[in-house]
Amino acid sequence: MSEQTPTTSDQHILITRVFDVPRERVFRAWTDPDALAAWYGPAHVETPRESIRVDLRVGGRYELTMLMPGGGEFAIGYEVVELVEPELLVLRSDPMPEMGMHEPTVLRLEFHDHGPKTRMTLSDGPYPAHGRGGAEAGWTAAFEKLEAQLAE
Known part of the structure; x- marks a missing residue:
């Protein structure tokens, strides 16, 4: 069982x-393409393994494509800007003008030992007002899938 506390500022999530697993497993779930394919994206969204590319180094790329119900695709690209295995992963997104996001967002993931468990903190933004709620709901739903994948 996991605990979650979402907080939303005006522009950040x-x-x-x-x-309930060690932080190395949670970190690997974010950085191993096979693990990412098992959980990344909200419910009813698939992220095929062949669409995932992770070049895990500062300056490397982190790219994937989610397949939406009904046939749509949503591609996301990031640059790895900070990396301290298995403690920190910071990614800067490519702008997505088609989604009204003309500036990059910064996704910061911190992984802390919490006894035998892992406390993961995600910070993501800035988002335009119209995109923040959807992004928060998407991350929350994806973390339900992540929890199930980690329990296996």
Whole structure:
């Protein structure tokens, strides 16, 4: 069982969640393409393994494409800007003008030992007002899938 605390500022999302596994497993779930394919994206969204590319180094790329119900695709690209395994992963998104996001967002993931568990803190933004709620709901739903994948 995990705990989650979402907080939303005007432009940023902050979610803290505790998972019942060591932080190396949670970090690997974010950085191993096979693990990402098992959970990334909200419910009813698939992220095929062949669409995932992770070049895990500062300056590397982190790219994936989610397949939406009904056939739509949503591609996301990031640059790895900070990396401290298995403690910190910071990604800067490519702008997505088609989504009204003309500036990059910064996704910051911190992984802390919490006894035998992991406390993961996600910070993401800035988002335009119209995109923040959808992004928060998407992360929250994805973390339900992540929790199930980690329990296997």
